[in-house]
Amino acid sequence: MTAQQFRLFGGMFILVVIATGVASQNTRSFTIVNNCKETIWPGITHGDGFNGSGFALKPGQTAVYTASSNWNGRIWGRTGCNFDKDGNGTCQTGGCSKSLNCTVPGSPPATIADFTLGSPDYYDVSLVDGFNLPIVITPLKGKENCSNAGCDGDLRKNCPQELALKSSGGDVIACRSACEVFSTDEYCCRGTYAIPETCHATNYSRAFKSVCPVAYSYAYDDPTSVKTCSGADYVVSFCASRNGTVCSFHDSSLACGGSTGFRTAIPGWLVILIISLSLVLRTK
Numbered sequence: 001m002t003a004q005q006f007r008l009f010g011g012m013f014i015l016v017v018i019a020t021g022v023a024s025q026n027t028r029s030f031t032i033v034n035n036c037k038e039t040i041w042p043g044i045t046h047g048d049g050f051n052g053s054g055f056a057l058k059p060g061q062t063a064v065y066t067a068s069s070n071w072n073g074r075i076w077g078r079t080g081c082n083f084d085k086d087g088n089g090t091c092q093t094g095g096c097s098k099s100l101n102c103t104v105p106g107s108p109p110a111t112i113a114d115f116t117l118g119s120p121d122y123y124d125v126s127l128v129d130g131f132n133l134p135i136v137i138t139p140l141k142g143k144e145n146c147s148n149a150g151c152d153g154d155l156r157k158n159c160p161q162e163l164a165l166k167s168s169g170g171d172v173i174a175c176r177s178a179c180e181v182f183s184t185d186e187y188c189c190r191g192t193y194a195i196p197e198t199c200h201a202t203n204y205s206r207a208f209k210s211v212c213p214v215a216y217s218y219a220y221d222d223p224t225s226v227k228t229c230s231g232a233d234y235v236v237s238f239c240a241s242r243n244g245t246v247c248s249f250h251d252s253s254l255a256c257g258g259s260t261g262f263r264t265a266i267p268g269w270l271v272i273l274i275i276s277l278s279l280v281l282r283t284k
Protein backbone atom coordinates (compact mmCIF):
# COMPACT_ATOMS: atom_id res chain seq x y z
CA MET A 1 0.00 0.00 0.00
CA THR A 2 1.43 3.33 -1.03
CA ALA A 3 -1.07 5.33 0.96
CA GLN A 4 -0.46 6.53 4.42
CA GLN A 5 -3.25 5.65 6.70
CA PHE A 6 -4.23 7.15 9.97
CA ARG A 7 -7.01 6.60 12.41
CA LEU A 8 -9.32 9.54 12.63
CA PHE A 9 -10.55 11.22 15.73
CA GLY A 10 -14.28 10.78 16.07
CA GLY A 11 -16.90 13.49 15.93
CA MET A 12 -17.95 15.99 13.34
CA PHE A 13 -14.55 17.52 12.87
CA ILE A 14 -12.46 15.30 10.68
CA LEU A 15 -8.78 16.05 10.99
CA VAL A 16 -6.65 14.59 8.29
CA VAL A 17 -2.96 14.74 8.89
CA ILE A 18 -0.67 14.27 5.98
CA ALA A 19 3.04 14.17 6.47
CA THR A 20 3.96 14.07 2.81
CA GLY A 21 6.87 16.02 1.45
CA VAL A 22 6.52 19.29 -0.32
CA ALA A 23 3.91 18.91 -3.03
CA SER A 24 4.91 20.29 -6.37
CA GLN A 25 2.75 22.82 -8.14
CA ASN A 26 1.99 20.21 -10.76
CA THR A 27 0.30 17.82 -8.39
CA ARG A 28 -2.86 17.84 -6.30
CA SER A 29 -3.54 15.86 -3.23
CA PHE A 30 -6.60 13.66 -2.87
CA THR A 31 -7.53 12.60 0.63
CA ILE A 32 -9.96 9.71 0.79
CA VAL A 33 -11.81 9.31 4.08
CA ASN A 34 -13.93 6.39 5.24
CA ASN A 35 -16.51 7.70 7.65
CA CYS A 36 -18.72 4.64 7.16
CA LYS A 37 -19.28 1.98 9.81
CA GLU A 38 -18.01 -0.68 7.41
CA THR A 39 -14.76 -1.30 5.56
CA ILE A 40 -14.86 -0.04 2.00
CA TRP A 41 -12.48 -0.60 -0.90
CA PRO A 42 -12.08 2.66 -2.83
CA GLY A 43 -11.42 2.29 -6.53
CA ILE A 44 -9.69 4.90 -8.68
CA THR A 45 -9.65 4.71 -12.44
CA HIS A 46 -6.18 4.43 -13.71
CA GLY A 47 -5.06 7.01 -16.05
CA ASP A 48 -2.06 9.09 -16.37
CA GLY A 49 -0.99 10.67 -13.22
CA PHE A 50 -2.92 9.24 -10.34
CA ASN A 51 -0.89 7.66 -7.62
CA GLY A 52 -3.40 5.04 -6.54
CA SER A 53 -5.69 2.36 -7.77
CA GLY A 54 -7.57 0.23 -5.25
CA PHE A 55 -7.17 -0.59 -1.59
CA ALA A 56 -9.06 -1.37 1.60
CA LEU A 57 -10.04 1.46 3.94
CA LYS A 58 -11.33 0.56 7.38
CA PRO A 59 -13.87 2.70 9.26
CA GLY A 60 -12.14 5.92 10.34
CA GLN A 61 -9.14 5.46 8.07
CA THR A 62 -7.79 7.95 5.57
CA ALA A 63 -5.63 7.49 2.50
CA VAL A 64 -3.77 10.20 0.63
CA TYR A 65 -2.82 10.18 -3.01
CA THR A 66 -1.37 12.64 -5.43
CA ALA A 67 -2.70 13.29 -8.90
CA SER A 68 -1.15 15.29 -11.68
CA SER A 69 -2.87 18.63 -12.19
CA ASN A 70 -4.44 17.45 -15.46
CA TRP A 71 -5.86 14.17 -14.13
CA ASN A 72 -9.33 13.06 -15.28
CA GLY A 73 -10.97 10.18 -13.58
CA ARG A 74 -13.31 8.76 -11.01
CA ILE A 75 -13.20 7.61 -7.45
CA TRP A 76 -15.83 5.28 -6.04
CA GLY A 77 -16.27 2.85 -3.18
CA ARG A 78 -16.64 -0.91 -3.29
CA THR A 79 -18.54 -2.72 -0.55
CA GLY A 80 -18.65 -6.26 0.78
CA CYS A 81 -15.39 -7.32 -0.85
CA ASN A 82 -13.36 -10.43 -0.32
CA PHE A 83 -9.85 -10.43 -1.72
CA ASP A 84 -7.18 -13.08 -1.37
CA LYS A 85 -3.53 -12.33 -0.75
CA ASP A 86 -2.92 -11.80 -4.47
CA GLY A 87 -5.64 -9.15 -4.59
CA ASN A 88 -8.10 -11.34 -6.45
CA GLY A 89 -11.71 -11.39 -5.32
CA THR A 90 -15.20 -10.02 -5.68
CA CYS A 91 -17.34 -7.27 -4.14
CA GLN A 92 -21.06 -6.97 -3.48
CA THR A 93 -21.09 -3.55 -5.16
CA GLY A 94 -18.70 -1.47 -7.28
CA GLY A 95 -16.28 -4.30 -8.13
CA CYS A 96 -13.81 -3.85 -10.99
CA SER A 97 -13.07 -7.09 -12.85
CA LYS A 98 -12.34 -9.18 -9.72
CA SER A 99 -9.25 -7.22 -8.81
CA LEU A 100 -8.25 -5.16 -5.77
CA ASN A 101 -6.26 -2.88 -8.03
CA CYS A 102 -8.78 -1.34 -10.42
CA THR A 103 -7.75 -0.94 -14.02
CA VAL A 104 -11.33 -0.59 -15.28
CA PRO A 105 -14.29 1.35 -13.83
CA GLY A 106 -16.44 -0.35 -11.21
CA SER A 107 -19.63 -2.08 -12.23
CA PRO A 108 -22.92 -0.37 -11.44
CA PRO A 109 -24.65 0.30 -9.16
CA ALA A 110 -22.09 2.64 -7.60
CA THR A 111 -21.94 6.28 -6.58
CA ILE A 112 -19.11 7.99 -8.47
CA ALA A 113 -16.98 11.05 -7.73
CA ASP A 114 -15.94 12.46 -11.12
CA PHE A 115 -13.00 14.82 -11.62
CA THR A 116 -11.70 16.73 -14.61
CA LEU A 117 -8.72 18.71 -13.38
CA GLY A 118 -7.64 21.77 -15.30
CA SER A 119 -8.23 25.50 -14.95
CA PRO A 120 -10.75 25.39 -13.51
CA ASP A 121 -11.39 21.87 -12.23
CA TYR A 122 -14.84 20.36 -12.76
CA TYR A 123 -16.13 17.83 -10.26
CA ASP A 124 -19.39 16.17 -9.33
CA VAL A 125 -20.84 13.14 -7.63
CA SER A 126 -22.88 11.09 -10.07
CA LEU A 127 -25.82 8.78 -9.47
CA VAL A 128 -26.22 8.04 -13.16
CA ASP A 129 -24.80 4.56 -12.47
CA GLY A 130 -26.86 4.17 -9.30
CA PHE A 131 -25.97 4.56 -5.64
CA ASN A 132 -24.04 2.38 -3.22
CA LEU A 133 -22.44 4.80 -0.72
CA PRO A 134 -22.84 8.48 0.21
CA ILE A 135 -19.89 10.52 -1.15
CA VAL A 136 -19.06 14.16 -0.44
CA ILE A 137 -16.32 16.10 -2.27
CA THR A 138 -14.78 19.01 -0.36
CA PRO A 139 -12.29 21.28 -2.14
CA LEU A 140 -9.51 22.74 0.00
CA LYS A 141 -7.49 25.88 -0.58
CA GLY A 142 -9.08 26.46 -3.98
CA LYS A 143 -9.85 29.78 -5.66
CA GLU A 144 -13.13 30.90 -7.20
CA ASN A 145 -16.42 29.03 -6.84
CA CYS A 146 -15.30 25.93 -4.94
CA SER A 147 -18.32 24.50 -3.13
CA ASN A 148 -18.94 21.02 -1.84
CA ALA A 149 -20.48 18.48 -4.17
CA GLY A 150 -22.12 15.20 -3.45
CA CYS A 151 -24.65 13.46 -1.34
CA ASP A 152 -24.79 12.73 2.34
CA GLY A 153 -28.27 11.19 2.14
CA ASP A 154 -28.53 7.43 1.95
CA LEU A 155 -30.48 6.24 -1.07
CA ARG A 156 -30.26 2.66 0.14
CA LYS A 157 -32.84 3.63 2.75
CA ASN A 158 -35.00 5.53 0.23
CA CYS A 159 -34.64 3.38 -2.85
CA PRO A 160 -37.77 2.74 -4.94
CA GLN A 161 -38.57 -0.96 -4.42
CA GLU A 162 -38.12 -1.87 -8.10
CA LEU A 163 -34.58 -0.42 -8.16
CA ALA A 164 -33.32 -1.95 -4.92
CA LEU A 165 -30.37 -4.35 -5.06
CA LYS A 166 -30.58 -6.68 -2.08
CA SER A 167 -28.10 -8.95 -0.38
CA SER A 168 -29.00 -12.61 0.10
CA GLY A 169 -30.06 -11.55 3.61
CA GLY A 170 -32.59 -9.09 2.15
CA ASP A 171 -30.80 -5.85 3.05
CA VAL A 172 -30.77 -3.12 0.41
CA ILE A 173 -27.06 -2.84 -0.49
CA ALA A 174 -27.46 -0.43 -3.40
CA CYS A 175 -30.00 1.45 -5.47
CA ARG A 176 -29.80 0.75 -9.19
CA SER A 177 -30.42 3.36 -11.86
CA ALA A 178 -33.70 3.23 -13.77
CA CYS A 179 -31.60 2.98 -16.95
CA GLU A 180 -29.89 -0.17 -15.71
CA VAL A 181 -33.16 -1.77 -14.56
CA PHE A 182 -35.58 -0.83 -17.37
CA SER A 183 -33.09 -0.06 -20.17
CA THR A 184 -35.44 2.30 -21.99
CA ASP A 185 -34.22 5.17 -24.18
CA GLU A 186 -36.04 7.64 -21.96
CA TYR A 187 -34.39 6.49 -18.70
CA CYS A 188 -30.99 6.11 -20.41
CA CYS A 189 -31.14 9.39 -22.38
CA ARG A 190 -30.27 7.72 -25.66
CA GLY A 191 -31.94 7.42 -29.07
CA THR A 192 -34.44 10.26 -29.47
CA TYR A 193 -33.79 11.15 -25.81
CA ALA A 194 -30.06 11.70 -26.32
CA ILE A 195 -30.07 15.50 -26.47
CA PRO A 196 -30.65 18.09 -23.72
CA GLU A 197 -33.98 19.13 -25.28
CA THR A 198 -35.44 15.63 -24.86
CA CYS A 199 -33.45 14.10 -22.02
CA HIS A 200 -35.26 15.28 -18.90
CA ALA A 201 -35.50 14.36 -15.26
CA THR A 202 -37.76 11.34 -14.74
CA ASN A 203 -39.73 10.29 -11.69
CA TYR A 204 -36.79 8.05 -10.71
CA SER A 205 -34.09 10.69 -11.19
CA ARG A 206 -36.32 13.07 -9.16
CA ALA A 207 -36.52 10.49 -6.39
CA PHE A 208 -32.68 10.38 -6.38
CA LYS A 209 -32.44 14.18 -6.49
CA SER A 210 -34.74 14.60 -3.51
CA VAL A 211 -32.32 12.56 -1.37
CA CYS A 212 -29.16 13.91 -3.03
CA PRO A 213 -29.83 17.50 -4.20
CA VAL A 214 -26.19 18.23 -5.12
CA ALA A 215 -25.56 15.05 -7.10
CA TYR A 216 -25.87 14.28 -10.79
CA SER A 217 -29.13 12.39 -11.27
CA TYR A 218 -29.47 12.15 -15.07
CA ALA A 219 -27.36 12.86 -18.15
CA TYR A 220 -27.96 16.63 -18.38
CA ASP A 221 -28.22 17.46 -14.72
CA ASP A 222 -25.17 19.77 -14.82
CA PRO A 223 -26.33 23.11 -13.38
CA THR A 224 -27.08 21.88 -9.87
CA SER A 225 -24.45 19.18 -9.67
CA VAL A 226 -21.20 20.08 -11.39
CA LYS A 227 -18.95 22.39 -9.38
CA THR A 228 -15.85 24.30 -10.40
CA CYS A 229 -12.79 25.32 -8.45
CA SER A 230 -9.21 26.27 -9.31
CA GLY A 231 -6.01 24.92 -7.84
CA ALA A 232 -7.65 22.94 -5.05
CA ASP A 233 -6.78 19.76 -3.22
CA TYR A 234 -9.75 17.51 -2.61
CA VAL A 235 -11.17 15.46 0.21
CA VAL A 236 -13.45 12.63 -0.92
CA SER A 237 -15.41 11.45 2.11
CA PHE A 238 -17.56 8.37 2.20
CA CYS A 239 -20.59 8.50 4.56
CA ALA A 240 -19.75 12.01 5.81
CA SER A 241 -22.04 14.98 6.36
CA ARG A 242 -22.03 17.57 3.60
CA ASN A 243 -21.95 20.39 6.15
CA GLY A 244 -19.09 18.96 8.22
CA THR A 245 -15.62 20.47 8.30
CA VAL A 246 -12.68 18.57 6.87
CA CYS A 247 -9.04 19.49 7.16
CA SER A 248 -5.89 18.38 5.45
CA PHE A 249 -2.32 19.04 6.56
CA HIS A 250 0.51 19.36 4.10
CA ASP A 251 3.14 21.85 3.00
CA SER A 252 3.39 22.73 6.69
CA SER A 253 -0.08 24.16 6.87
CA LEU A 254 -3.54 22.99 7.76
CA ALA A 255 -6.29 23.73 5.28
CA CYS A 256 -9.93 23.26 6.19
CA GLY A 257 -13.07 23.39 4.16
CA GLY A 258 -16.79 22.98 4.57
CA SER A 259 -20.06 23.96 2.93
CA THR A 260 -19.90 27.40 4.50
CA GLY A 261 -16.76 28.14 2.54
CA PHE A 262 -14.70 28.36 5.76
CA ARG A 263 -11.04 28.19 4.88
CA THR A 264 -7.98 28.76 6.93
CA ALA A 265 -4.33 28.00 7.22
CA ILE A 266 -3.00 27.19 10.66
CA PRO A 267 0.72 26.96 11.45
CA GLY A 268 2.28 23.55 11.86
CA TRP A 269 2.90 23.84 15.58
CA LEU A 270 -0.82 24.22 16.19
CA VAL A 271 -1.50 21.06 14.23
CA ILE A 272 0.90 19.15 16.43
CA LEU A 273 -0.89 20.60 19.44
CA ILE A 274 -4.26 19.51 18.05
CA ILE A 275 -2.94 16.04 17.31
CA SER A 276 -1.45 15.70 20.79
CA LEU A 277 -4.70 16.90 22.27
CA SER A 278 -6.72 14.49 20.19
CA LEU A 279 -4.47 11.62 21.22
CA VAL A 280 -4.90 12.60 24.86
CA LEU A 281 -8.66 12.73 24.43
CA ARG A 282 -8.66 9.43 22.62
CA THR A 283 -6.81 7.57 25.34
CA LYS A 284 -9.43 8.62 27.90
Ligand SMILES: *[C@@H]1O[C@H](CO)[C@@H](O)[C@H](O)[C@H]1NC(C)=O
Binding pocket: 002, 003, 051, 066
Ligand atom coordinates in the same frame (compact mmCIF):
# COMPACT_ATOMS: atom_id res chain seq x y z
C1 LIG B 1 3.32 7.27 -5.15
O1 LIG B 1 3.41 7.48 -3.74
C2 LIG B 1 4.53 6.85 -3.17
C3 LIG B 1 4.45 7.05 -1.66
O2 LIG B 1 3.87 8.24 -1.30
C4 LIG B 1 5.81 7.45 -3.77
O3 LIG B 1 6.92 6.79 -3.23
C5 LIG B 1 5.77 7.24 -5.28
O4 LIG B 1 6.89 7.85 -5.87
C6 LIG B 1 4.50 7.84 -5.88
N1 LIG B 1 4.42 7.55 -7.30
C7 LIG B 1 4.08 8.46 -8.20
C8 LIG B 1 4.00 7.98 -9.62
O5 LIG B 1 3.80 9.62 -7.91
Ligand SMILES: *[C@@H]1O[C@H](CO)[C@@H](O)[C@H](O)[C@H]1NC(C)=O
Binding pocket: 086, 087, 088, 098
Ligand atom coordinates in the same frame (compact mmCIF):
# COMPACT_ATOMS: atom_id res chain seq x y z
C1 LIG C 1 -4.71 -13.43 -9.20
O1 LIG C 1 -3.66 -12.48 -9.04
C2 LIG C 1 -2.47 -12.81 -9.74
C3 LIG C 1 -1.40 -11.79 -9.31
O2 LIG C 1 -1.89 -10.47 -9.34
C4 LIG C 1 -2.74 -12.83 -11.23
O3 LIG C 1 -1.56 -13.13 -11.93
C5 LIG C 1 -3.81 -13.87 -11.52
O4 LIG C 1 -4.15 -13.84 -12.87
C6 LIG C 1 -5.05 -13.60 -10.67
N1 LIG C 1 -5.99 -14.69 -10.84
C7 LIG C 1 -7.26 -14.49 -11.21
C8 LIG C 1 -8.12 -15.71 -11.28
O5 LIG C 1 -7.70 -13.38 -11.47
Ligand SMILES: *[C@@H]1O[C@H](CO)[C@@H](O)[C@H](O)[C@H]1NC(C)=O
Binding pocket: 002, 046, 052, 053, 101, 102, 103
Ligand atom coordinates in the same frame (compact mmCIF):
# COMPACT_ATOMS: atom_id res chain seq x y z
C1 LIG D 1 -2.18 -1.29 -10.23
O1 LIG D 1 -2.13 -1.59 -11.62
C2 LIG D 1 -1.45 -0.61 -12.40
C3 LIG D 1 -1.62 -0.98 -13.86
O2 LIG D 1 -1.37 -2.34 -14.07
C4 LIG D 1 -0.01 -0.53 -11.94
O3 LIG D 1 0.66 0.46 -12.68
C5 LIG D 1 0.03 -0.17 -10.46
O4 LIG D 1 1.36 -0.17 -9.98
C6 LIG D 1 -0.77 -1.17 -9.65
N1 LIG D 1 -0.84 -0.69 -8.28
C7 LIG D 1 -0.65 -1.51 -7.24
C8 LIG D 1 -0.78 -0.87 -5.90
O5 LIG D 1 -0.41 -2.70 -7.37
Ligand SMILES: *[C@@H]1O[C@H](CO)[C@@H](O)[C@H](O)[C@H]1NC(C)=O
Binding pocket: 120, 144, 145, 228
Ligand atom coordinates in the same frame (compact mmCIF):
# COMPACT_ATOMS: atom_id res chain seq x y z
C1 LIG E 1 -18.70 31.01 -10.67
O1 LIG E 1 -20.10 30.81 -10.61
C2 LIG E 1 -20.82 31.83 -11.30
C3 LIG E 1 -22.30 31.60 -11.04
O2 LIG E 1 -22.61 30.25 -11.03
C4 LIG E 1 -20.47 31.77 -12.78
O3 LIG E 1 -21.18 32.77 -13.49
C5 LIG E 1 -18.99 31.98 -12.94
O4 LIG E 1 -18.62 31.82 -14.31
C6 LIG E 1 -18.21 30.98 -12.12
N1 LIG E 1 -16.81 31.30 -12.17
C7 LIG E 1 -15.91 30.41 -12.58
C8 LIG E 1 -14.51 30.89 -12.63
O5 LIG E 1 -16.21 29.27 -12.88
Ligand SMILES: *[C@@H]1O[C@H](CO)[C@@H](O)[C@H](O)[C@H]1NC(C)=O
Binding pocket: 160, 203, 204, 207
Ligand atom coordinates in the same frame (compact mmCIF):
# COMPACT_ATOMS: atom_id res chain seq x y z
C1 LIG F 1 -42.33 6.04 -12.27
O1 LIG F 1 -43.15 6.01 -13.41
C2 LIG F 1 -43.43 4.70 -13.88
C3 LIG F 1 -44.16 4.81 -15.21
O2 LIG F 1 -45.09 5.84 -15.17
C4 LIG F 1 -44.26 3.98 -12.80
O3 LIG F 1 -44.54 2.66 -13.24
C5 LIG F 1 -43.44 3.92 -11.53
O4 LIG F 1 -44.19 3.34 -10.47
C6 LIG F 1 -42.98 5.31 -11.11
N1 LIG F 1 -42.04 5.15 -10.01
C7 LIG F 1 -41.93 6.01 -9.02
C8 LIG F 1 -40.90 5.71 -7.97
O5 LIG F 1 -42.62 7.01 -8.93
Ligand SMILES: *[C@@H]1O[C@H](CO)[C@@H](O)[C@H](O)[C@H]1NC(C)=O
Binding pocket: 241, 243, 244
Ligand atom coordinates in the same frame (compact mmCIF):
# COMPACT_ATOMS: atom_id res chain seq x y z
C1 LIG G 1 -25.47 19.29 9.51
O1 LIG G 1 -26.61 18.70 8.93
C2 LIG G 1 -27.30 17.83 9.78
C3 LIG G 1 -28.43 17.23 8.98
O2 LIG G 1 -27.97 16.78 7.76
C4 LIG G 1 -27.81 18.59 11.00
O3 LIG G 1 -28.45 17.67 11.87
C5 LIG G 1 -26.65 19.23 11.71
O4 LIG G 1 -27.12 20.02 12.78
C6 LIG G 1 -25.87 20.11 10.75
N1 LIG G 1 -24.70 20.63 11.40
C7 LIG G 1 -24.30 21.89 11.27
C8 LIG G 1 -23.08 22.29 12.00
O5 LIG G 1 -24.91 22.70 10.59
